[in-house]
Amino acid sequence: MKALEYLLEGIGLRKYYAIKRGSLRKRTLIAKAVDGVDLRIRQGETFALVGESGSGKTTLGKMLISLIETTEGQVLYKGKNIFEMTKEERGKFRSKMQIIFQDPDASLNPKHTIRKILSLPFQIHAGDLKKHELEEKIIGLLGKVGLEPPQQFINSYPHELSGGQKQRVGIARAVALNPELVVADEPVSSLDVSVRAQILKLMKNLQQEMNITYLFITHDLAVVRAIAHNVATMYLGKIVESGTVRQTFESALHPYTQSLLLSTPIPRPAIMQKRVVPQVTGEVPSPINPPSGCRFHPRCRYAQDICSKLDPDLLELERDHVVACHVAAHGGIKPVDISVQTSVE
């Protein structure tokens, strides 16, 4: 019974890329995009993967739905290892896992009408639909994502639509086959502020209507707060903290999560004016040569000796709240109150 509790599970996931450098491309370096990640997603929830560039969050998301091959590790779908599935089972699995991309311009084929774009899922998986039945389905989809009246959009080309409208089409395409899980890779990051809430609202409604599970990948913590149930923070290929949204925002314990929180601008001048200071020094290092021990240690104000030597494990410090930090494990990290604090003391 416990195994079926989770819709999707990742165990020991790693993704390494070989990069050739040198004058004759003789040297081969290894970029560790994802380096040992365990993840569990429950049905019906919105799970957010948060991180900056180089965190590996997008790579992880794609591995979980089998769009990219894993270098190491397993992915379990409802308890079953996807690499041990038959070709048929695998195909079915793929159709139940869909993806929405960040850039609405690049995610729709510029030469296709909206009708043609939305007919693809049916063409592949419900090929026996008659023409008028297909048209009905497409019109139904457009209505579902708020593109009304549908007739106005069905013959249009992507370049005639606004960013928000294009993103709705992307969502329509993703939910066409009643997926169980949708990976949303920064779906609102390139949209206007006033449109973001519209799209997130739509996604929430669809979740309730169709019992969709979301794996929400983003760098924007404000979006996470608005939509997610559970959050995992990633840094340089590893998960450094994971817990419920409330735990993450009210009692984050990993120094990196804390600096992310304090670095996220909020529309409150009284606090922000004092908060605009470097909350953390330096930049994310290259995944080719990550720092020894805890990867965050060169930038961490709490760093101790052990941090440069031993990579900390994820420990459950609160119920359902895991943190990978030596200092946090000994209670040495003070929680941060983002509504008043201006920096980590």
Add this chain to the structure above:
Amino acid sequence: MGRLANRQLEVKDLRTYFFLRNSVLKAVDEVCINIGEKEIVGIVGESGSGKTVTALSILRLVPFPGRIVTGEVIYKGRNLLEVEEIEMRKIRGKQISMVFQDPMTFLNPVMKVGDQIAESIMIHQGIEKKEAREQAMRLLESVLIPSPEIIVDYYPHQLSGGMKQRILIAIAISCGPSLIIADEPTTALDVTVQMQILSMLKDIKNRLSTSILLVTHDLGIVAGVCDRAYVMYAGKVAETGRVLDLYEDPLHPYTRGLLRSTLSIDEFKEELETIEGYVPSLISPPTGCRFNPRCPCSIEICRKEEPKLLSKKGKGVACWLYR
């Protein structure tokens, strides 16, 4: 409007239109901006608001098929829109410099970054190469680039996004400008790096007494960095004022809607608020107030006549509700 005595830059009734094959796109339509000494002024708006075109118009960098139709840009007593191009070149980069969003487009990929900074110094100050390079190294230090003596010989592709942006800032401050125009300078950066860059901009304002015009869509950045701000919508200024006032007591329905629909990490909203509708076409904008089709408070006159910007005590709003 506040500190009349020390105005750095005054934009009056600026109109910049784009002349397309069959239509005219009114990107900036009668916009007035003032920037005082030693202050950071924000222009905040969504896409189609005209904020970037306004910034480009100040330095006469509007790309074809755009053209500045009318207006004045008064800087140090002169109207920049009437000045010879040769004169403008002396102003750009030296007295008014610009920092753009995408460093990759604005850094020469085949030139070392140290040389690029030095080039600006040599052109505007007529200094010899050797001394210019030394100044370049000092500038790299001032923008907090680690190991400047090594980085000075690097090429742009060897640097991270944050470092490249610092190089752009170094070039921008190299000749001691009195005004820096920054157009979405941190949009493409990680949020932790963004904080470093924003902090640096504040530092530049204080240390070098430079004013900054910051164009952005992010209300959080404006809250943290700007002293005053202009809220633009569909090519016009909707509201303006001191940042603390603007956020505490927004007057224009658009500003209110924008603030309410902005997602923030410090509050959980059960119901996500939005502004209904879409940003209008700038080719055939709505008659009357451009925001009226989406405005929850619109009255009859809003559909007929455009409200002018009324200013009092540092606050300005273009809305019929306040007449």
Add this chain to the structure above:
Amino acid sequence: MLQGTTRVSRGQVWLKYASNRSALLGIVILSFFIILAVLAPIIARHAPFRIVAKGLQPPNLAYPMGTDDLGRDILSGFLFGSRVSISVGLTAALFSIAIGILVGSVSGFLGGSIDDLFMRGTDFFIMLPRFFLAMFLATIFGTEIYITIVIIGVLSWPGTARLVRSRFLSLKEKEFVQSARAIGASNFLLIFREILPNAISPAIVNGSLEVGNAILLEAGLSFLGFGDPNNPSWGFMLSIAQHFLSIAWWMAVFPGIGIFLTILAANLVGEGINEMTEPKSREWRRGGPIGKQTT
């Protein structure tokens, strides 16, 4: 729905093409010659290459393009020759475009060793001088008209293949392709349904230029004696005319003008299609060149 870009209907697209005058001229000339070629049997007064009059007559009322050394009507020869030149040119070009697109798309999409193999092949063909290779192949395989078409076709596809391949390489990783893959599209669908429509315009433009090249290549081969004597083309007429240049200019000038105008027309059409499909011809986008935000 309209957000600052205007809906461009099919009709408007053609109007845009028509507004480019030189492209329009190209189509007019090309259509003219094609009609001429089609109607040749009806218009021509005499059977081509049949001796009908006194030789070496300058253009006159009875023989508007004059007669050649043997007394054959040049106008009739011109009309029938146009059929050969144009059909060889068009067919060879189409042949090369088809192969080019096929090779380019498969190669660009699959990558790896197949791509390497195909690209070494195309490099080989691009490297060798087309004309001499054509002559060489003609000496081996003969000069019948069908052989000539095949030879020209086979020598012309590498250019198109490279263009299509490079487009495929850049489009392969785009999000709309990844979406289609996530939905479960097979490689076949990905290549032909998703990517090819976006990669085909450079092939078409290049293809129209290839028409010109093919006609020229055929003319050159015929001129040097590698033409098909049973299906004389304009080039063939030129090869005969070269011996009489000083006394019968009309023998060379008319076929020469024919070749010149057809190639010019094909090039103008190609440029017209190029302008039509290039992004510049679409309306200016409201977001402008700077800034990523969209509504």
